Amino acid sequence: MTLQHDDITREEIHHRRIDMHGCRRSDGLFEATAFLTDRKTHDFQPPAARHVSASEPIHDIRLTIVFDSDMIVRDVSASLYAHPYEQCLGGGDALSALLGLRIGAGWNSEVRKRLPSSDICTHIKELLGPLATTALQTIYGLRKSRLDQRDGEGKPIKLDSCHAFSSERELVRRLWPEYHRPLSSEDRT
Incomplete structure (x- = not known):
């Protein structure tokens, strides 16, 4: 082939x-x-x-x-x-x-x-x-949503677990605004 x-x-x-x-x-x-x-x-x-x-x-x-x-x-x-x-x-x-x-x-x-x-x-x-x-x-899909689960410090366990749930992403800003860390202009270069 x-x-x-x-x-x-x-x-x-x-x-x-x-x-x-x-x-x-x-x-x-x-x-x-x-x-x-x-x-x-x-x-x-x-x-x-x-x-x-x-x-x-x-x-x-x-x-x-x-x-x-x-x-x-x-x-x-x-x-x-x-x-x-x-x-x-x-x-x-x-x-x-x-x-x-x-x-x-x-x-x-x-x-x-x-x-x-x-x-x-x-x-x-x-x-x-x-x-x-x-x-x-x-x-x-059969288990309780991990979006609701928190670690011992109260942070969502999905936070920073992958690219989509990076604390720098829009998804985190929408779900957990208190944990959102926008990229600075220096980080973008």
């Missing part, structure tokens, strides 16, 4: 597709599932691995986290439908180390502590960060 942008053509060599879904389950729990597929546009032979024909998946991975309304991991599983090396099949065995972990602040650093790189498939580990975000987005 050749891609054209402006005056530059590009020959596609590798295609990675990541798809994530969040669901409410009939048992009262929630789950977030990630699918990752890697393909090459040409035949590919990784060292000491299986031959992969053009457009055949090199990786085809499914990762699912089951969590409760408090964002506590209750189950986690991975399935590897396509992988380059025989040893890849054990790449999800260490995921049980995440059981009981709360999805939220500190998730990525705790994942790194609990899942050393030698114990987990790199691609599964890479998916855990955005999958946690998918889990949070899954339950977000």
Whole structure:
């Protein structure tokens, strides 16, 4: 496949597709599932691995986290439908180390502590960060609005949590004028 942008053509060599879904389950729990597929546009032979024909998946991975309304991991599983090396099949065995972990602040650093790189498939580990975000987005609309929540000092917890909620933005001026800090002319340059 050749891609054209402006005056530059590009020959596609590798295609990675990541798809994530969040669901409410009939048992009262929630789950977030990630699918990752890697393909090459040409035949590919990784060292000491299986031959992969053009457009055949090199990786085809499914990762699912089951969590409760408090964002506590209750189950986690991975399935590897396509992988380059025989040893890849054990790449999800260490995921049980995440059981009981709360999805939220500190998730990525705790994942790194609990899942050393030698114990987990790199691609599964890479998916855990955005999958946690998918889990949070899954339950977000079902929980009390975080716009009303305050920290111990009475500040809105969403304040300065992202670009839109920066204390310098118009949104903060409208929602919480007492916390709005307009950019000075020096800051704009």
